[in-house]
Amino acid sequence: MFWSKIWLFLITLAAAAGLTVALVLPRPAQRAMVRAEANRLQTACSVIHILLADDARNRVDLVGAFAREPDIMNALEAASGVERLDEARMKQVRDVGDTVMKKIQGNRKPDFAMLIDRRGRVVARVRLDDNDFGDIASGRPLIDDALAGYLRDDVWAQKGTMYFVSAAPVVKQGAYAGAVVLGHQVTNQLAEKLVTSLEVDMGFHLGADGVAGSKTIAFDHAPMQSAIARLGPDLATDCQVVHPIDVHTGADDYTALVARLPGEAAVKQAYYSVIIKRPDAAGFVGTLKAIKDSDLSFGNFPWLLVGAAFLVVLGLGIGLSYLEVDHPLRRLTGDAVRLAKGDGERLREDVHGGKFGSIARSVNIHIDKLGRDARSAKKDLDQLLGPAPEGSLGTIDLLATSLPSVRPGGPAPAVPPPPSDFRFSDSGSQPSYKPPPRSAPPPRPGTPPPFRAVSTPVAPPSPPAPPPGVTLPPDQFASRAPLTLDEDILGRATRDLAPPVDPYFKQIFDQFVSMKKSCNEPIAGLVYERFAEKLIKNRDDLMLKTGCREVRFTVYVKDGKAALKATPVKDEA
């Protein structure tokens, strides 16, 4: 059982470890998923930054081409030469600008244009505030650079709208005539276009306000603004250094990455966000739900290994169970059956180990106890019947049946138990005791007659038994020398008067004689009277000793000789 228990412990330990692994394993997976999400967001953020930079180059190229339009050059050169701009000039220049804008091809047409003379005055605006003119636009870094001869881009935030702007100087014949500014509004379409192949969403924000986005989501901007506030001075590295943040909108949770937008709009906290919907936490149940059929296919799952491991574990468990439980139990069972069949007198303790050996020892101890009790009863019977030497009348065997464990009719009389070393041969040398007189049990129907019916004329009343612990003087029982059964039956048959013939005893006598004959034993001198007298006396003594109500005698063959067995019959009522 030891190894079975060890094996059970190991299996339980493995099961607990497996359960622990099953519960813990989703957590590293969750962390890996979060890292993967962060990497994905950073990649998307960087890609968007690259796309915006590409877009800025295209816009700079576009405004450069716009500034090289002859009509633009002429209009701004003329405007630069007048001291005061009037509405007529504004409209004339605006029409020129609008005409040029209409000629722009492609899907990134500007949303507005500003035409500025060399003094920094806005000569005309096209498609945005197009009635305003004459104000000084110089002072804005983009326009100052354009008036100085640079082409560049910027991000403006005006009236809650964000524009990607680009500017270029207008040069006519080597002299500066002014500058043009083209603006592209940041729209949802732009956001959608930027994330087309990125499988993320994005949004453009100005502080706590959303400007545009690829998806209409009402964000809580506070965490994003807080993340923006923690960034360092270098905007170009935002995508690499910023940490993903959790944002909430309604019932949905998102993971977002924010990066600042450059240019003038940066002071108005312009930034863009890249967002992905946060997947459900991959706990144990979540992991189970995420399992697909293909995950359990033979190609993806080591079924053979798992099956082999299961069989090995099961085989080891069964083997240990067989070796430590089934086999010893079967051996003990066989031993018990053998004991029951009478092929042995005890269970073999040496062949049973562990608990089974303990069981065998316990059974043997009980058998020994029963044996001692039986021997004690046999000695009592021998004391009653006298020793039965080999080759004589036979053996009266009381071992063939057990004595009742509880004496019917109350406790046993207070008589000293017979000495354990009592023998047939030395019964006469041992102090004999006289059982106390007791009344015979009432006769039972269909049973042999009670002692009183057949024994009254035979045995005189015995003297009362000595009290416990009192030893009778040797001469008191020496006068009653024990006789052997044969001697009692054969030798004294002629000296006593014959008792009345009892049918039961006569039947036993006849069976006994017949059995002796069949065993080729001599029956000379075997007379019924002595036989019955002896049986009655023995029955009476046995009933007194055991408290049984009757005694049944059985004739049988033992070791090739006729034998007689007395069986106390307990009360069956």
Next chain:
Amino acid sequence: MQLGLSLGLVGVVAGSLAALASPAAAGTVVGRLELPPAPERGPVIAKGFVDRIENPLAEIKKPTLAPYLIVVLEGDARPAAPAQVNWDLVGESFARPVIGVPVGAEVVIKNQTKIPRTIGAAEDPRLITGPLNPTGAKSFRATEPAVYTVGDKDAPHLKGKIVVVATAHVASVDDAGRFEMTDVPDGSYKLRVYFYDPIAEAHGKRSDWLAFTTDVNVASKGKSNRTDVNVKLPALTAAPAAPGKK
């Protein structure tokens, strides 16, 4: 445009001071600052997604220094009570990036645009409060020599300097370096120049008075009361401390 504005401003200041001139003999100081070579343009401000690109058709303009200079004459006489000094917000910039204001003058900042602004003085947030509405004005009186940096926090490019000086003789400089002060009483003066260097300020330095002075003696001589001053400016490095904060 800048030249016209600067000359107009000079006229405004000179006119204001002329009204305060004493009946004593006074002359006109006409000078010219020999400007040092213009520096290269500074690094890009408010950079966009890509770096700026030089156009291939014309040489890059160098920045002009003149609008960023003011000239003052400091004498022993107590300045007369000045009048009002206007400073216009003309779009995305002030009419001049720097103006000189005599102590006691009222500075009136007018918004000539349709864009509301929220301007303030960095050195004294209580100096100018509240929004500057389109076509509206904000004013304050300069009580002591000081330098104020006025700007709009929503438009970092919109900045200007107000230099409050303890003299009534202050003038701006045109693109050629010329300046003119009228009704300057006869006497000995020291000419000082303040240089507003926005590029230096963008790098954490501060603008200040140039570390030089020139003595100017004004003496009316009959009908010809003009005093000419020609000053060659040294390298444009600011003095350690402004004279108005002695």
